[in-house]
Structures are given as C-alpha cells and as structure tokens.
Amino acid sequence: MKYTSTRDTQTRVSSKQAISQGISVEGGLFVPTELPYISQLEMITLRDLNYLQRAEYILGGFLSDYSENELRDCIQGAYGSGRFDDDDNAAPLKEVGHKDYFLELWHGSTCAFKDMALQLLPYLLTYAAKSCSQGRETVILVATSGDTGKAALEGFKDVAGTKIMVFYPQDGVSPAQKLQMITQEGENVAVCAIKGNFDDAQTAVKKIFTSPEVNKALLKNNMRFSSANSINWGRLAPQIVYYFSAYADLLKQHALKSTDDKVNIVVPTGNFGNILAAYYAKYMGLPVNKLICASNSNKILTDFINTGIYDKNREFLTTISPSMDILISSNLERLLYHLCNGESERVKGWMSSLEQKGVYEVEDDVKAILNKLFYAGFCSEEQTESEIYRLFKDFGYLADTHTAVASYVCGEYRRKTGDKLPCIIASTASPFKFSSSVLEALGNETEGLTEFEKIDALAQLTRVPAPEPLKGLENKAVRFEDVCTDETMIQTVFNMLGIKE
C-alpha cells in the first residue's frame, strides 16, 4: 500500500514514511493510493473478534510495510490491558432511545476520542523512525483545540527518541483541558499557550513545520519534525477501525440482521478527521447510508456541504464545544482530493484560494457527490444545552457538549428525512471534561465552584462516576505557564529544544 500527496500525485511513499514525515514536502497531505476492501464475509469474521484483533485486521491493510509482529506490538501497547476501561473493547456502543447508538470513544486516559489514535501513534512512529529517520530525534509539534494536546502528551511522554511541544489557544480550551495540559508529566514534554484562537495556533505551527530555515536548524542538531495532528495519516488510520468495530458490535447484538443492513454515521466535526475516517470506512465496504456532519455555531462545514462554498471570512465564535471551534478544517483537503478523483491541480487551486482570499467554491461535479454522501447540520449553544438536558432526562444518558451537537443534528436529520436506519453517533468526550457547561445545561448553578467541585457536583447529581484521571489532576503541580504569540513561537520551540540560532 502506497501513499501519495493531495498536492502532487507523483509522490509515492510507504506508510512508515507517511507517518514519520507527517506532511508531504510541498505542503500536501498523504492519502492512500487505493483502499483495502472488507467483504461482507469478512464483516462476519470481525463480529467475533475483540477490539485489538479488529484493529489488526483493518490496519493491516493500510500499514502494509509494518511486519505482523510490529503491528501486533503497536496495537497491544495502545489498546492492551489497562489502557482503556474495557480490555476487550476500547470503543463500546450504547443504545440510547431507539436505534441511536452512541459510540463511546473516550474511555482512554485523557477522556476524549483523541486517545483512540494518539495511544497508537507513538508506537507506529517509533517503528517508522527506525527505518526512516536515520537516527535523528523526532520532534512532535502540536496545535490543539483542547483534546489533541493532552492525548498527544500522554501518548508521547518519555517515549525514547522523541520530544513533544503543544500549543493551545490561551482562552480557547475548557478549564479541565487546560489543567490536564499544564500539569503534564514527562521529561520530553513542553506546553505553551498562544495568544489567539485555534486557527492561529494551527497556522503558526504549520508555518514552523514547513519553514526551510527551521528545518535546517533542526537537521544541524540531528532532529526532525513530525506531527501528531490529524494531518498525520497515523492519526486517521486508527480511527477507521472503530467504525467497523461499531458495525461488528451491532451485528453481534443482533441490532442488525445481516451485513446488507445500512447505518448512518453522525460525527461532531471540527478538523474533519473523525468523519473522514468514516468516509474511508464507507469506501472500504462498510454499509453506510449517510455521513452526517454536525457542527456547532462555527458552522463553516454545514455551509460548505450545503452550498459548495467554503468561506472562512466570518467571525470565529468561542462555544461550549471548544474542540470544534475551528474555521480551517485541515482534513477537508483529503476529502476534496478523493471527490475530484485525485486531480491535485484542482485541490491546489482551492487551497491557494483559501490561503489568499479565505474562500473557495467547488464545481458542480464535486458538489453533487458531496451532497450524495453527506448530510450537514449545526446546533446552536442553546440547542446544545437543551439536548444535554433531554438526553439525561429522557434516557439517563449523560453526554458532553460535543456529543450533544451530534445527537441534536442526528435528530434533526431524522425529522427532516424520515430516515429510520440505525445511527452510530460518535461520542467524543467524557462529560466531566466540560463539567461547568454540562452542569448548567442540567439546570444547576456553578458560580463560585472550583473545577473539582464542579466535577464532584456533576457526579453527585447524575450518579455517574467521574473518570479517575480527571479527579487526580487536583493533586498535580502546574509545570507550564508560558504564553507566546505567533511571532515568538519559533523562539519558544528553539528554547525548548536547546537550539541556539
């Protein structure tokens, strides 16, 4: 299996190269040149496997230059005993109401779905570095809207041959998310706030990442960059697994009668990584009817899917679902590449228009496929709160602010279309990461309470136990309090790496 670039189809790299490099030299994203196909018969095989075995089965097709033993070792390390709440199923499925299945992706150590990929990536990268990095130290740069940062820090902490630096928007993450990051342990980690929003952080990180001067300075010090953001193929591939796993679980629970039965997949979307993994799953043979893209009030993707115009010239809103506060959805580039059958010149045109004018419009051929595959909707702040309230009151299900966005859009889709197919709804974070917003949505006062009192209050009110990793933060020392701007970010990176210009 080879990978090419969305901006240069001459490119051919192995999966190890794609993962260790992170991004293609000309700024394009790595995409597979073909997709492994999972037949209906194989779906039956998957039904009777546990999560680790399912992961081996699906990932084996994509990561073909990893030996069977290497891949098994990576998967054991990521999803094996003690890594997720359930040793056999890292991603359990819960039916809420009728035919709405919440795929809970937050049972790992940082309580968000990013753990599903970021527990695995360091293992994949370590094997990749052995064949691709020529003995250089790998420096991971991360821009985070809240959850990626912590999950990447946990995944990479004290991993030999790596250093990791995380930048988060100063006022753009929840208090629990911030606490998780600034108390991070490990010898090879650093965390810094950046003045600005997530897009500013992501743009600044991407600039450093592709800067020839910075890369030269790193090489001189026997280091090289890689990325743990979802532009890295090693982030996306593990996410494909849980959609197959969810379908396999539905077969196992007899919620589906046969492998002819279709489902919809609903994803609360920001950088378009999670839903793109569902798109790949569909093209690998998973019987998916609609891919439902749910946005918060930063509804740039809703507008794009409904009009074909991607326009980031709009106000950036800070919402109660901060991990989706994004106006530049990086992984959309991969989707566009596939939708126009790999015409990289067109992709380049759209991306340079986005960079220069902040807007592009796709032509009718692309618009037509987009509308056939996707339904897009958004959910306001009030609607997010009332959805949290409704799910808890009617079903005793406690959802976080992001999952509630998906659940709301799913309901809207059902009302508008009358579609009665089962829906798999990606449940992307523990509600306790957003205790304040969730408590308020349930009608409770939060004023004057510390973050930990809010976590306790939410647990008492709902009788849902709070995750240990979040409760444990209370006793951790704050290690990182630096703030930088996009201009001083390079210096911050050099300081951390001990590089003198």
Ligand SMILES: *Cc1c(COP(=O)(O)O)cnc(C)c1O
């Ligand atoms: C990252 C994140 C999202 C958005 O996922 P993308 O892959 O960026 O679209 C949604 N919800 C939560 C809780 C997240 O952490």
